Amino acid sequence: MLSREIINLQVGQAGNQVGESFWQDVLAEHGLDQAGIYHGTDPVQLQRVGVYFAEVNHAGSQSKYVPRSLQIDLEAGVCDRVRSGPMGGLFSPETYLHGESGAGNNWAKGFYTEGAELIDPILEVVRKQAEACDVLQGFQVIHSIGGGTGSGLGCLLLTKMREEFPDRMLATFSILPSPKVSETVVEPYNAMLSVHQLVETSDLTICIDNEALYDISIRALKVNSPNFKDLNGLISKVMCGVSTSLRFPGQLNGDLRKLGMNLIPFPRLHFLMPSYAPISDPKTQSYQGTSVPELVQALFDRRNLLVACDPRNGRYLTAATIFRGNVASREAEVAVRELQTRNSNQFVEWIPDNVSVTLVSVPPVGQKQAAVALSNSTSIQELFLRTHETFAAMYKRRAFLHWYTGEGMDVMEFSEAESNSQDLIAEYQQYQEARAGDEDEYDEEEAPSEGFSQ
Structure with a gap:
């Protein structure tokens, strides 16, 4: 059976750290060791392993599974660390691509100068990986949009791939900066410039922010001072959950395009909020049962969202569970429908059956049941408003701009990014307020709320 392949690109320090965590989980789920050799016992593990892995003969008759993945950074440190780490031998040596001087948290360096020097060798490896695929369905990019490499080089890469592979899906896992967990003062500039590009180039952008990750780690996982390993573990759980229906056979299986079809009613509004359930302290896991209605309730609970915004302030356009x-x-369909009926005013009534249900019988390693949701909610405008406010405060005084213009960037780009962001916020607001009837007679309390997908 042909696997519809995905090529993974992890860009920058955060992208590579999250990527490492993702590959550890994917290896465990497919019964592979850190060298890519199969040790599992369940044939289902290998049925669709080709989505993320290329099979090569190794040491005689034994097969080795090599991830279809590129590790990219503008300085050598991160790639060297992955290469010398426990999974260093897993990836093909030609897929480690790095510059020398780094991006110094500057989007313009990643997009215009340092990144531009590295883009041709990256595209060369991407082409080679794509040519080896039977039915390439698309790409997933893991990056942070607060720094310089993940944001600048990540956006440049998406722009080039959109030109070169116009009919393939481009999905991103984008880590957004949060004012509470800020690392550099220019994060709002980098994030604003990145969102400007993501609106145009990406098909699906799954938003994750550090503020929500810290909150979940402290509140639910009982980790007093979370480190990046804890945060990356959470992101990885969501990534594995989202890709489950691509990697294992199951009911209502799909691919990236089918996911996009169900979730994106308008091309620009492709920013999704992920949630995961159950999230609990590993010590108490064996004492807790999770019924399907509890899982559904948790998926739509603000505290299980990986972005710091409140869905009660907006309305759900669509969601995929x-x-x-x-x-x-x-059981899953009834639980989803009941939740929608109880909260009918939180779901737009002019998209019927707007919550899809997918089932995969393979649970995550160490858990009996779990669920992931991707929600397209108008409340995500809170994230963009937050970035917009911090951006505007600095841009009004033209603070720090010389670092960007010094790399050959035009100040007009900042104004364009700002107005594009304002347009995006306005579009979300417009669809939040839209009602099914043309007149204002429509009573939102009596909105029809049949919500399960056949």
């Missing part, structure tokens, strides 16, 4: 483990389809 992916259940893992031994879950009956009828």
Whole structure:
């Protein structure tokens, strides 16, 4: 059976650290060791392993599974660390691509100067990986948009790939900066310039922010001072959940395009909020049962969202729920429909059946059942408003701009990014307020709320 392949690109320090965590989880789920050799016992593990891995013969008759992944950074340190780490031998040597001087947290360096020097060798390897695929469905890019490399070089890469592979899906896992967990003062500039590009180039952008990750780690996982390993573990759980229906056979399986079809009603509004359930302290896990209605309730609970915004302040345009483990389809569909009926005013009524349900029988390693949701909610404008306010405060006084113009960037780009962001916020607001009836007679309390997908 042909696997519809995905090529993974992890860009910058955050992208590579999250990527490492993702590959550890994916290896475990497919019964592979850190060298890519299969040790599992369940044939389902290898049925669709080709989505992320290329099979090569190794040491005689034994197969080795090599991730279809590029590790990219503008300085050598991160790539060297991955290469010398426990999974260093897993990736093909030609897929480590790095510059020398770094981006210094400057978007313009990543997009215009340092990044531009590295882009041709990166595209060369991407082409080679794509040519080796039977049916390439698309790319996933893991990056942070607060620094210089993940944001600047990440956006340049997306722009070039959009030109070169116009009919393939481009999905991003984008880590947004948060004012509470800020690392550099120019994060709002980098984030604003990145969102400006992501609106145009990406098909699906799954937003994650550090503020929500810290909150979940402290509140639910009971980790007093979370480190990046804890935060990356959470992101990785969501990434594995989102890709489950691509990597394992199951009911209502899809691919990236099908996911996009169900979730993106308008091309610009492709920014999604992920949530995961159950999130609990590993010590208490064995004492807790999770019923399907509890999983559904948790997926739509603000505290399980990986972005710091409140869905109660907006309305859901669409959502996709992916259940893992031994879950009956009828039970999942009924639980989703009941939640929608109870909260009908939070779901737009002019998209019927706007919550899809996918079931995969393979649970995450160490858990019996779990679920992931991707929500397209108008409340995500809170994230963009937050960035916009911090951006505007600095840009009004033209603070720090010389670092960007010094790399050959035009000041007009900042103004364009700002107005594009304002347009995006206005579009979300417009659809939040839209009602099914042309007149204002429509009573939102009585909105029809049939919400499960056949």
